[in-house]
Amino acid sequence: MTALLDVSGVSVTFDGFRAMNNLSIAIHEPELRAVVGPNGAGKTTFMDIVTRKTRPDEGRVRWGERSIDLLKLSESQIARAGIGRKFQKPTVFEEQGVRANPAMALRNRRGPLSVLLWSPTDRDRTRIHEVTAEIGLSARPEHRAGDLSHGQKQWLEIGMLLAQDPRLLLVD
Numbered sequence: 001m002t003a004l005l006d007v008s009g010v011s012v013t014f015d016g017f018r019a020m021n022n023l024s025i026a027i028h029e030p031e032l033r034a035v036v037g038p039n040g041a042g043k044t045t046f047m048d049i050v051t052r053k054t055r056p057d058e059g060r061v062r063w064g065e066r067s068i069d070l071l072k073l074s075e076s077q078i079a080r081a082g083i084g085r086k087f088q089k090p091t092v093f094e095e096q097g098v099r100a101n102p103a104m105a106l107r108n109r110r111g112p113l114s115v116l117l118w119s120p121t122d123r124d125r126t127r128i129h130e131v132t133a134e135i136g137l138s139a140r141p142e143h144r145a146g147d148l149s150h151g152q153k154q155w156l157e158i159g160m161l162l163a164q165d166p167r168l169l170l171v172d
């Protein structure tokens with residue numbers, strides 16, 4: 001069985017400092033994997049490589065049944081391929097409401113023109129409701145995201161990713 005994500009022999013150097021040395025990890029579907037290590041071990045860097053925030057010096061990163069080379073895709077193409085990324089520090093639209101956040105995530109999936117013309121379909125609305133309930137924030141849908149607690153913001157960011165139905169969710 002092909003792995004959903006197949007990282008092999010990946011090394012990264014920052015200004016001569018070797019932050020990652022020959023990392024290989026394969027994630028199958030459905031599978032839950034935990035990557036543990038002290039601060040500075042390279043956990044965030046691993047996710048940065050998969051989502052193209054960092055370029056490795058060596059190694060391969062392959063995705064899906066067709067073994068697509070993720071190192072050749074842009075950040076947005078990687079997201080559209082089905083990889084959702086939760087950042088270590090919560091990243092939500094602070095000025096927007098609790099429900100508006102997953103709505104924006106749904107909208108961002110579209111191409112540049114349809115983003116401008118987008119309005120939620122019934123299906124989108126249902127999905128936004130489901131996700132808001134799933135992350136435990138349905139009580140106050142209009143609540144400003146910036147006023148949520150740190151933990152609730154973390155959940156809201158997860159909700160934004162779930163709204164996009166990723167095949168792989170990287171949770172930093």
Ligand SMILES: Nc1ncnc2c1ncn2[C@@H]1O[C@H](COP(=O)(O)OP(=O)(O)O)[C@@H](O)[C@H]1O
Pocket residue numbers: 014019037038039040041042043044045046
């Ligand atoms: N953009 C960068 N420039 C220079 N050094 C970096 C950069 N990103 C990460 N590092 C270094 O790489 C190592 C791994 O960091 P990181 O992936 O953030 O670890 P973790 O998430 O496991 O705490 C650390 O020593 C960190 O300082």
Ligand SMILES: [Mg+2]
Pocket residue numbers: 043044045088172
């Ligand atoms: Mg980190």
